Amino acid sequence: MAAPQPLKLTKRAVDSLHVSSGDTVVWDRDLPGFGVRVYASGRKVWCVQVRGPSGKPRRRTLGRFGEVTPEKARRDAVIAIDRIKRGLSPDPPLEAPEPTVLDLAERYMEFHVRVNCKPRTVASFESLVRVHIVPGLGHIRLSELERSHISGLHHRLRMTPFQANLVVKVLSGMFRLAEAWEMIPPGRDLCRSVRPYREKPRERFLSSDEYGRLGDALDKAEMDGSVYLPAIHAIRLLLLTGCRKDEIRTLKWDDIDRSSGMMHLRDGKTGLRHVPLAPAVLAVLNEIPRIDGNPWVIAGNGPEDHLGTGSLDYHWQKIRSLAKLEKVRLHDLRHSYASRALALGEGLPMIGELLGHRKVETTA
Structure with missing residues (x-):
């Protein structure tokens, strides 16, 4: 993204600044080195950045927009910039504001979640922080946060x-x-003292009749072309493997080892795991044409893309409607796979291994 053009940093100008993700600095048009850092959360912080005699850039925050006026921030910036250029520490000392829940949330997302978590987890956490945590607790200083604030949000x-x-x-x-x-x-x-609410089980298992209706719906949709064909292939693979939705969406042809009869899922939720290629699974894979230059088994609309999660969900709703299945999610196909395997005599450890669960209790 191109750097924003310098502005005269008045209250009205800073009020109008917004970014959709991450953060950016907008510099003042009249005072070089004076700017305001704008965060996607809406937070805005006055800052300076200039080079000292050594040529090394030095930065300093001057307080939050809304707590420090543009006039005061500009006066402090003039002093700080002058002293930095002379090789001195900015004077007077500029104390960082006491951190709030918002400060912690931004740091947690930037340095932990976005670094260590998968894209869907990042999106989920960003939504929770934006919709619930920041509006409910963001303004509270960490030193003033009490258990009652947490339990109150939980209760709401x-x-x-x-x-x-x-x-x-x-x-x-x-x-x-x-x-x-x-x-x-x-x-x-x-x-620690917040007692979790009892959560209603979300498992839904397909009956034999529902399996039949789902198979008929997939066949009909394939014949009349009413549903995107790669989505039909994905749903069939989900039914036959018990894999997670994203494991099938992001399956590559290189992950399929026909010589050993295995699919090697390298980005599974629990790390590398191997899924047997049953004859029915091989039959579905044999029906899927390979697209030159596209490494994905379930191809998307682009020449090098895989099917998007939103697109798969959309086509699943069409199939579900054709099969007259009430309140069945794609993830329920995974539950149903485990249920049928158990009914056929497979033990929980074996089913857990097939599903990629590290703990037997997760399968139970």
Whole structure:
């Protein structure tokens, strides 16, 4: 993205600044080195950046927009820039504002979640932070945060217990890292005493009749062309393998080893695992044409793309409607696979291995 053009940093100008993701600095038109850093969360911080006598850039924050006026920020910037250019520390000392839950949330997302988590987890956490955590707690200083704030937010989300519990889990992860970053004193995880809500089981298993209707719907959609063919192939593979949706969407032809009779899933939720190529699975794979230059088994519309998750969900709704299946998610095909395997005499450890579960309790 091109750098923003310098502006006269008045209150009206800074009020109008927004970014859709990450952060960026908008520099002042009249005072070189004076700017405001704008975050996607809406937070804006005055700053200076100039080179000292050594030629090395030095940076300093001057406080938050809204707490420090443009006039004061500009006066402080003139002093700081002058002293930095003379090789001195900015004077007077500029104390960093006391961190808030918003500060912690931004740091947690930038330095932990976006670095260590998969894209879908990043998107989920960003949504929780943006929709629930920042509006409910973002303005509170970490030193003033109490258990009642956490339990109050949890209570306000009681009508969606899964969401409520997940918000508390994310907050708990934030506090653990806040300790490591010395933003809060040790042992200040305020989530420990929040009792999670009972979550309704979300498992749904297909009956034999529903399996039949689903198979008929897939055949009909393939014949009349009413559903995107790669989506039909993906659904059949989900039915026959018990794999996760993203494991099938991102399956590459190189992951299929016909000589050993295995699919090697290198980006599974629990790491590398191997899924047997049953005859029915091979039959589906044999029907899928390979597209020159496209490495994906389930190809998308682009010449080098795989099918998007939104597109697969859309076509699943069409198939589900054709099969007259009520309240069945794609993930329920995975549950149904495990249920049928258990009914056929497979033990929980074997089923867990097929599904990529590290713990038997996850399969049970």
